[in-house]
Amino acid sequence: VSARLRVRLDASLCVGHGRCYELAPEVYGEDVEGHCRLLHAELPRELEDAARRGAANCPEGALEVEEG
Numbered sequence: 001v002s003a004r005l006r007v008r009l010d011a012s013l014c015v016g017h018g019r020c021y022e023l024a025p026e027v028y029g030e031d032v033e034g035h036c037r038l039l040h041a042e043l044p045r046e047l048e049d050a051a052r053r054g055a056a057n058c059p060e061g062a063l064e065v066e067e068g
């Protein structure tokens with residue numbers, strides 16, 4: 001079994017303009033202030049591409065994906 005993708009959010013870097021949850025709403029949500037929140041404690045495999053897409057488009061570098 002290969003390792004799973006993990007997403008890490010550095011909330012101190014998130015400014016809440018929402019590119020992540022606009023591009024990948026199945027992985028990223030928004031809190032009441034428009035900041036990102038992660039929707040899955042364990043990311044389902046079929047959402048890995050979406051997770052990468054959202055993280056790659058965060059201009060603040062607040063999102064990081066790591067294999068395993």
Ligand code: SF4
Nearest residue numbers: 014015018020036058
């Ligand atoms: S794209 Fe980055 S800065 Fe913008 S809401 Fe998402 S995590 Fe926050």
